[in-house]
Amino acid sequence: MHEVGITRSIIEIAEENARREKAEKILSLTVEIGGLSGVVPEAVEFAFEACSKGTLLEGAELRIDRIPGRARCEECECECDIDRYTYACPTCEAFALNILQGEELRLKEMEID
């Protein structure tokens, strides 16, 4: 359950940015979580409700953008979706996949008041 630690980091970053803007409340926030990041979005949602109590984010809407894993084969140059770490190309079977996206773990934007 490292999602609790991850969620606390999200809240910390969000509050820092909100205070800089002298906001009284954060209404919503959007977080990007890649399919290869090792972080389970549902666990973040669960942790968010508990961890946001008493913060500027209490009651805020958490939106999670799930970024699917995507890779390109250096051998045959095809692009494919991957849902786990693998380097075997599904088309030519060479161990030559280069990960293009899916490792994201980012606080993208938020709405403040």
Added chain:
Amino acid sequence: MCNECGCSPAESHHHDHPEEGGKTLRIEEDILGKNNRLAERNRSFFAEKGLFVLNLVSAPGSGKTTILERTLADLGERHRFAVLEGDQQTSNDADRIAATGAPAHQINTGAGCHLDAHMVGHGVEHFDLDATDILMIENVGNLVCPASFDLGEDHKVAVLSITEGEDKPVKYPHMFHAADLMIINKIDLLPYLRFDVEKCKAFARQVNPKIEILELSCLSGEGMEAWYEWLGQGVKKKAVPSSTFKVENQATLNIEH
């Protein structure tokens, strides 16, 4: 009209609406950014001290502490070690390491499932790093969470014991993807188990084609020399040029006298 659902404010609402006048801020900040910054700070501090730093990760019971005990006993004369031990509770592992004579410090993470860069930064305050060549960080036994947290180490070393099954690397791909070296431990048990070493290596390379692999038994001692050789190479690479210079100078002086 409400931007969220397209309803008009006069209609009855079944969900909360953000209050009017909200302002959208683009943040684009890495959620692990703080840990990564602290890990980089650790890394440059360790480089300044010429330290070779390993982050040992595995499932509980794979033999990390026993590998360390044997390594410290065998190499105590060759290298100067310091060991940070991470566990949720107890100082049992640090006590075992301290019994070998090496400086050891226990970090208890409580409910936490991994060490982070902040804990390590403070953990090393207990050591005289000027008198240390190798810092071993034994992470909490867990093949999931420690993969995401950089501590400032040179390498993550994933230990897999053959009682766990050869498919661990594909079951826990994040960890084996993040590791630079995989140690297959307890090979003295090979005659008693159905464990296919070659299959295990192939699984590891599926998730990490560049991973180095060593096979050993810290109980029988088989394969330990290759591990010691690997450690020696790492120490040589990280040693601060000035300290090497001092040693060379010393050698020259000795020859002259």
